[in-house]
Amino acid sequence: MNASKNPPDFAKLRPATRLVHGGAARSQFGETSEAMFLTQGFVYDSAEAAEARFKGEQPGFVYSRFSNPTVAMFEERAALLEGAEAARATASGMAAVTAALMSLLRAGDHVVAARALFGSCLYIVEDWLPRFGVSSTLVDGGDLDQWRAAMRPNTKVCFLESPTNPQLEILDIAEIAKIAHEGGARLVVDNVFATPLLQQPLALGADVVVYSATKHMDGQGRVLGGLILGSRQLLDEHVHNVLRQTGPTLSAFNAWLLLKSLETLPLRVAQQSASAARLADVLAEEGAVARVLYPFRKDHPQEALARRQMRAGGTVLALEMKGGKAAAFRFCNALNIVKISNNLGDAKSLVTHPATTTHQRLAPDVQARMGITPGLLRLSVGLEDVEDLLDDVRAAAKSAGA
Numbered sequence: 001m002n003a004s005k006n007p008p009d010f011a012k013l014r015p016a017t018r019l020v021h022g023g024a025a026r027s028q029f030g031e032t033s034e035a036m037f038l039t040q041g042f043v044y045d046s047a048e049a050a051e052a053r054f055k056g057e058q059p060g061f062v063y064s065r066f067s068n069p070t071v072a073m074f075e076e077r078a079a080l081l082e083g084a085e086a087a088r089a090t091a092s093g094m095a096a097v098t099a100a101l102m103s104l105l106r107a108g109d110h111v112v113a114a115r116a117l118f119g120s121c122l123y124i125v126e127d128w129l130p131r132f133g134v135s136s137t138l139v140d141g142g143d144l145d146q147w148r149a150a151m152r153p154n155t156k157v158c159f160l161e162s163p164t165n166p167q168l169e170i171l172d173i174a175e176i177a178k179i180a181h182e183g184g185a186r187l188v189v190d191n192v193f194a195t196p197l198l199q200q201p202l203a204l205g206a207d208v209v210v211y212s213a214t215k216h217m218d219g220q221g222r223v224l225g226g227l228i229l230g231s232r233q234l235l236d237e238h239v240h241n242v243l244r245q246t247g248p249t250l251s252a253f254n255a256w257l258l259l260k261s262l263e264t265l266p267l268r269v270a271q272q273s274a275s276a277a278r279l280a281d282v283l284a285e286e287g288a289v290a291r292v293l294y295p296f297r298k299d300h301p302q303e304a305l306a307r308r309q310m311r312a313g314g315t316v317l318a319l320e321m322k323g324g325k326a327a328a329f330r331f332c333n334a335l336n337i338v339k340i341s342n343n344l345g346d347a348k349s350l351v352t353h354p355a356t357t358t359h360q361r362l363a364p365d366v367q368a369r370m371g372i373t374p375g376l377l378r379l380s381v382g383l384e385d386v387e388d389l390l391d392d393v394r395a396a397a398k399s400a401g402a
């Protein structure tokens with residue numbers, strides 16, 4: 001790698017600039033765009049150099065299971081965006097969640113998690129961790145007393161998402177971080193819905209932030225990826241070796257796509273959030289719609305908290321149809337531009353019926369407790385012209401009510 005010029009002081013630069021230039025490490029060719037290093041390993045000038053590299057006495061790359069120049073550029077750029085000391089990339093969001101939790105926990109430990117978790121995260125906490133002797137308590141994340149009551153002497157991790165999927169409840173990250181720290185536990189936040197541009201959990205007191213980079217970071221529905229961010233010490237001491245030895249590695253190709261996508265993340269998130277806010281307001285006026293859930297709307301139960309901890313309402317809204325499942329299905333089927341799919345943060349607007357898809361594994365009483373009613377829909381707003389989207393959802397709402 002060529003270090004001809006001093007890199008800019010990214011701490012003084014704003015997020016959009018960090019996302020275009022941060023982490024870029026040029027080869028001897030001086031390429032403008034970041035290079036893709038599709039290589040399993042690296043060659044050494046001498047046996048002595050190989051020895052020094054393996055011993056960690058000489059900086060450099062050894063094996064792409066745990067370090068690769070393109071993946072390292074993505075990690076560096078993501079850390080600069082988050083304001084984190086360090087980042088590690090993984091093959092998917094679930095690889096990031098699993099590795100983060102497994103890195104911080106051992107047999108005999110206890111986890112407190114908000115019930116409203118992404119389905120696979122719930123599986124990890126409820127079904128998988130117990131196999132390794134880690135118990136858990138699920139709480140209604142908005143009720144701070146439940147968090148306090150659930151803490152035990154062996155609680156080592158508190159885990160939450162905010163806004164939650166799919167009902168967009170807002171959890172108080174700063175208060176929950178205090179409860180975790182008073183109990184000697186670390187707070188892990190899955191920040192997928194808010195994105196690092198709209199919410200920075202580390203600044204609110206969280207210890208670890210995890211992402212599915214599959215969502216807004218790629219933002220174009222092409223690849224899966226994940227990230228774990230936190231202090232350098234925490235990542236070095238707990239996370240790095242687990243990733244190195246277990247190998248949930250992000251491919252250099254996917255890292256390259258994600259690295260390039262980060263350049264446009266601020267434009268996409270700003271546009272998609274602005275469109276989501278407009279769609280939420282328009283859908284709330286439709287007769288077939290019982291209610292709209294969107295964090296920055298006046299009628300959102302935690303609007304004030306959302307405005308305290310987020311910079312905008314986000315790219316996703318939820319709506320509840322008056323006519324239950326039948327009306328929700330009519331709404332989905334009448335859409336022309338918005339596609340029926342389960343990604344989010346995508347350039348394409350996507351609608352999901354959680355009760356029969358993403359959350360169908362949950363028993364009806366658990367769904368009800370989480371607010372996942374038969375009439376609930378999640379709408380991830382994309383980059384189409386907002387007027388076309390407004391026409392599409394208005395027409396679909398009219399057919400759903402008919």
Ligand SMILES: *Cc1c(COP(=O)(O)O)cnc(C)c1O
Nearest residue numbers: 092093094118192212214224225
């Ligand atoms: C998608 C998602 C995940 C899992 O990410 P993958 O990249 O699909 O493995 C975890 N948490 C949340 C909130 C998600 O939306």
